[in-house]
């Protein structure tokens with residue numbers, strides 16, 4: 001970390017250089033206080049520009065310090081010190097001014113930023129609230145309504161929007177340093193502006209707080225931080241500055257050591273580690289400048305859109321001319337939907353669509369860098385596609401399959417240069433879902449694997465490396481979730497009770513509602529294949545529902561009944577009768593929500609532990625990312641593995657032992673017992 005001070009006439013330029021993101025480490029906080037003292041004492045200095053080296057302004061407090069006790073100087077004191085400086089400080093912002101970074105800027109007398117800058121208070125996304133005056137100064141500067149949006153939503157705003165809100169004083173087009181110096185020059189002879197801390201908070205409508213409280217609570221569900229952040233903004237509007245600061249700091253320190261904050265921090269660092277696995281360090285990926293997708297169905301169309309959104313030209317190959325038209329229509333529907341929902345302008349949607357070429361002629365992709373296959377889940381169809389690709393594509397083109405359950409080794413059997421082949425498992429809808437499972441075969445070259453990770457970065461996805469097994473990481477765990485959900489039904493629970501319990505746990509949807517939405521037939525097809533392999537998947541009720549063509553919403557009924565045109569699930573007497581028949585002779589028990597969640601989540605953890613032991617996943621945190629980004633596992637619980645560790649692995653093993661004694665789950669696997677003894681999954685990872 002360096003903090004340097006340069007002179008440009010009467011303006012001092014304080015430059016922070018603390019890579020990678022100029023986070024406010026203890027050393028930086030100390031240096032900022034030192035700079036204020038030094039420049040206050042220098043009569044030749046009329047104004048101070050605070051600017052950062054590297055890719056960004058101060059991106060916030062140093063999150064890696066949050067597990068330790070706070071060290072002085074504390075950030076609120078640093079901000080106060082800048083605010084009380086005798087010379088006007090001007091924050092010159094590029095990149096991100098987030099959290100503590102924005103709070104430092106709010107301590108400055110003025111703020112200027114480039115149009116591409118992003119400014120915000122993302123603390124709630126880390127399970128905390130701003131801790132250095134963000135909730136107290138912001139309503140004084142931009143009014144309570146805009147402050148509530150920024151503080152409780154956690155999303156940043158761009159430079160132009162910030163100017164509109166009054167968050168910054170000027171947008172600098174062109175060179176930021178020069179623009180900030182000119183701005184500083186224009187202040188000569190002017191009095192210092194009133195510090196934000198001594199400004200009044202604009203009044204609000206009488207029912208303002210009650211109505212935003214309702215809206216924030218509804219959105220936050222069981223996340224604690226957004227409502228606590230709101231309470232802090234409200235306090236700032238209803239009490240004096242110092243009382244509000246004390247309230248904010250107390251809440252910040254309390255939440256900083258909360259379970260939710262620890263979980264969200266875990267996910268924050270896991271997400272940042274995911275794109276750069278240490279085992280691929282130093283390996284250069286292949287360049288991807290063009291892409292093709294084979295198959296324009298649900299997945300192919302979504303993948304094509306994801307590739308287009310990353311700026312790649314895309315060719316969509318289908319079986320025949322009519323299928324090409326259908327495939328292009330599927331992609332068009334995605335862009336029309338995006339434009340309709342205001343996610344992009346119609347012009348942008350048109351431009352994206354114009355970059356998708358459709359054809360049934362493989363000759364068109366002879367020079368394409370990356371080809372992703374998303375045809376029917378049928379090994380013969382897939383192998384035939386790769387035979388054609390082997391014949392037409394450049395030998396260094398990367399070839400990928402989006403298979404869900406088939407063995408990529410088997411798919412790639414006849415591929416020429418098989419080292420360029422890998423699995424890229426997208427999740428539906430592929431242009432929205434963040435997860436990308438990357439599945440190397442036995443012979444995938446390291447630079448091809450690295451290309452998969454680089455592609456994920458290009459697409460803005462979270463990559464997780466998965467080994468080959470039935471369902472890779474995510475769908476393998478999903479099978480256990482579903483089997484457990486059925487076990488519950490046979491021992492006294494109902495579909496509605498199970499779904500409600502899982503929603504209470506934090507999932508957006510319970511396992512039965514989710515199956516009705518996606519369709520029961522896909523899993524039935526996969527169970528059939530498993531039985532042909534000699535496996536014995538457990539789905540007695542689902543099998544009977546499929547036998548009478550209750551496939552879910554699309555067939556008017558599945559686990560629930562549906563009225564035409566109404567997606568609201570209604571408990572089904574027909575399903576209840578099937579459950580009763582299948583449950584005959586089994587012991588029944590009462591289920592409360594917590595025990596239902598245990599009987600589903602802890603067996604997931606058990607399966608995930610096997611996945612870790614078998615090195616299908618390399619890190620427990622990778623499994624957490626899969627469940628959060630592919631299956632809606634609540635982020636604030638940190639993913640199943642973090643949840644299990646936080647709860648105590650010995651307790652997890654004990655609950656599984658009890659469930660297993662009742663015939664309601666498998667006993668803890670060896671790996672889980674070992675991890676329970678050690679208190680952490682780290683004994684299994686990295687072997």
Ligand code: 3HC
Pocket residue numbers: 020021023055056059060061062063064075096098099100101103122123126129130131132134269272273
């Ligand atoms: N503290 C510590 N490390 C941080 C950090 C932070 N606030 N923000 C980013 N990093 C680290 C990342 O872990 C990563 O480390 P690695 O290279 O060793 O993996 C590195 O910086 C680069 O991060 P990204 O890969 O995320 O870089 P990008 O360029 O894609 O994004 C960013 C940059 C937009 C600044 C993004 O990193 C980000 O959103 N950071 C978090 C910002 C944040 O949440 N700030 C608020 C912190 S809480 C706070 O300030 C409390 C205060 O109110 C008291």
Ligand code: NAI
Pocket residue numbers: 294295296297298299300317318319323327373374375376377378381385402403404405425426427428
């Ligand atoms: P889909 O049935 O919607 O689409 C398949 C498309 O492939 C059809 O448009 C069909 O015309 C085309 N096709 C078939 N044979 C072809 C050939 N020889 N050449 C060119 N095109 C051909 O299927 P969906 O759901 O898109 O699945 C595709 C693949 O993605 C499957 O392997 C599936 O397991 C996998 N997958 C599916 C997910 C989902 O949620 N639907 C999630 C992740 C992966």
